[in-house]
Amino acid sequence: MPASTAPSSPFRGYRFPPEIISHAVWLYYxxxxxxxxxxxxxxxxxxxxxxxxxxxxxxxxxxxLASELRRRRPRRGxxxxxxxxxxxxxxxxxxxxxxxxxxxxxxxILVQSRRDxxxxxxxxxxxxxxxxxxxxxxxxxxKLSSYPPALRRVLPHTEHRRHKRLxxxxxxxxxxxxxxxxxxxxxxxxxQAQRFLETFSxxxxxxxxxxxxxSAGRYRQIMSQRFQQWREVVQLTPAA
Numbered sequence: 001m002p003a004s005t006a007p008s009s010p011f012r013g014y015r016f017p018p019e020i021i022s023h024a025v026w027l028y029y030x031x032x033x034x035x036x037x038x039x040x041x042x043x044x045x046x047x048x049x050x051x052x053x054x055x056x057x058x059x060x061x062x063x064x065l066a067s068e069l070r071r072r073r074p075r076r077g078x079x080x081x082x083x084x085x086x087x088x089x090x091x092x093x094x095x096x097x098x099x100x101x102x103x104x105x106x107x108x109i110l111v112q113s114r115r116d117x118x119x120x121x122x123x124x125x126x127x128x129x130x131x132x133x134x135x136x137x138x139x140x141x142x143k144l145s146s147y148p149p150a151l152r153r154v155l156p157h158t159e160h161r162r163h164k165r166l167x168x169x170x171x172x173x174x175x176x177x178x179x180x181x182x183x184x185x186x187x188x189x190x191x192q193a194q195r196f197l198e199t200f201s202x203x204x205x206x207x208x209x210x211x212x213x214x215s216a217g218r219y220r221q222i223m224s225q226r227f228q229q230w231r232e233v234v235q236l237t238p239a240a
Contacts, residue, residue, distance in 0.1 A: 010064060020047060021057050022234040025065060028058050029203040032183040063195065066202035068233045070130070073205065077101035078137040080127070082147065084115060085174045089187050096197070097123040098174065104210060106201040107131060111194045120150035128154070176204055206230070 011018040020042070027038045035051040035058070042049055079102040084095045095115045099107040108127045112119045128135070138159045141147040151160050177197065187193035206229070209222050 010061065016047070016049065018234050021061060022065065022230075024049070024054050025058050025061050026203070026230070028054065029062060029200050030207055032180055034183070059195075062199040065233055066199040069202045069206050072229065072233070075134065076105055076107055076131060077103055080107065080136040080139045082139060082141045083174070084144070085177075087111065087181070087187060087193060089189055089193065094190050094193070095119070096174075096177065096193070099123070099127045105205050109197050109201055111190045111197070113190070115144070115146065117146045117150050120146045121154055124150060124154040
């Protein structure tokens with residue numbers, strides 16, 4: 001199905017059609033590939049484009065496509081798992097805050113320089129905004145002392161459970177990020193990490209269903225539906 005090239009399309013004016021641009025963006029965010037790797041994969045298909053052009057495509061179109069994927073996702077679960085992990089950039093330590101639901105879907109992420117009550121409150125407000133104010137039934141965290149006062153202020157009616165082993169779902173969700181961080185030879189700045197991980201999380205949510213809980217037939221059916229949704233998102237992506 002040809003993608004729309006209406007005047008409002010952000011793909012208007014580009015030499016390559018939306019199908020090729022969106023495919024390059026998908027390759028970069030879905031797999032642990034560099035821009036040069038994507039350039040080579042496209043060259044094998046007879047598409048000659050520089051890695052610098054691919055980098056600019058990913059920077060522009062990645063957030064637009066991720067935003068549309070998040071807008072279309074169904075309502076998330078009512079049990080949230082919160083966790084934070086250290087990232088080192090330019091010899092400074094930052095913290096990647098992450099919220100996932102009981103199905104392993106990443107609700108939101110935020111890179112911050114602090115790991116205190118103020119940072120926890122800021123992240124909770126951000127997640128609530130992303131979820132349109134829908135509060136969870138239960139929030140599960142590790143034993144970081146910043147969580148209890150922050151949750152009492154932001155989510156006073158939500159049950160809070162604190163136990164290291166209960167929070168494995170959030171901790172496991174950091175693994176794809178660690179893998180990608182190694183492939184990229186670390187993130188270069190908090191802004192770059194935030195920009196990349198927002199899109200990366202949305203693409204992972206969409207293209208990584210919990211395969212170990214699905215039969216082969218059901219998995220293929222879900223992936224077929226999600227590829228169709230991706231094509232629809234590419235067609236309907238609004239201009240920035």
